[in-house]
Amino acid sequence: MSVIFEVENLSLHYLTRFGNKIHAVNDVSFTMEQGEILGIAGESGCGKSTLVNGLMGLFIPPLHPTSGDVRVGGESLMNRSPKDIRQNVLSRKVSMIPQGAFNALNPVRKVKDIAADVMAAHMKGMDRKHIYERLKERFDLFGMETDKVLNSYPIQLTAGERQRSVIGISTLLNPQMVIADEPTSALDVTTQKVVIKLIFELLEKKIFSTMIFITHELPLLRHVADNIAIMYAGQIVEKGTAEQVVFDPRHPYTKALMGAMLSADAEQKTRKPTAIEGAPPNLAKPISGCRFAERCPSVKPECKNREQVIRIVGERQVRCEYAE
Ligand SMILES: Nc1ncnc2c1ncn2[C@@H]1O[C@H](COP(=O)(O)OP(=O)(O)OP(=O)(O)O)[C@@H](O)[C@H]1O
């Protein structure tokens, strides 16, 4: 297996109008192999969507890189203009299925025109007739009424058709890697299932093979992902195989999260949901010790002033020196 995507000590911040920095992503490192599906989970506000922008090299103020590097196929995405990134990286190398993708389609254009624009931007010289043929071929794979969908305005489509169209458009150019940022949130359970099924179909049809899948829903992730990374307050606190992270979590935050999230899962129904008390730290202020110390059930006096780094525990990575 070959590594196609590398993230090295990536830190990102938002610069507010008042000149304050919000350190939304801190010291994130991981690599992705061809064919790998990595799930990323964590509470709302822990920096998942911010990280996604960083992973695409897309820095639009107020978001700025603080330090670190992101490489696709060995090529760095840092210090490049949004225009360069849009033209040369997005859609082809890394493609995103955005959070709220549902509403991502321009309401005043037909689906075929939205899709054709994406293709035309990358396939200079290809005429519209050929573009529509390619589109039709691809949308036929999705089990939709292709002609109807392509000739509709987004509002004329069902939620499922809209989601399928967004996924279809995002993957038109067979990107090396897809990043799906909560593709199923805001959808009803039935539509969620349809979307997950579609993602699996695309993987099976080899339209793309490498994916980062971000979600609040761990029960879902453990069926989809090979590996899972758990984020807390801008950092990855644990990363391992889906099996390890879900069934044998080692970081106190992962343990708490599993208790809170998996309780609704059928196999875990007997467990009572346990909310994690307290709130994450304020990312606008410097944080000296472990970011989870304030809420950690196994906190030690030294945790509050000792910053934690990722260490290897068995076959996984954990950001807690007391994890066994
Ligand atoms: N434009 C912005 N300006 C300043 N701070 C921001 C901005 N966007 C996000 N943040 C802050 O950055 C942090 C991370 O936000 P982000 O949206 O990445 O979290 P998330 O994990 O994707 O949350 P959710 O699960 O709700 O989508 C939060 O503290 C948020 O308030």
Ligand SMILES: [Mg+2]
């Ligand atoms: Mg988000």
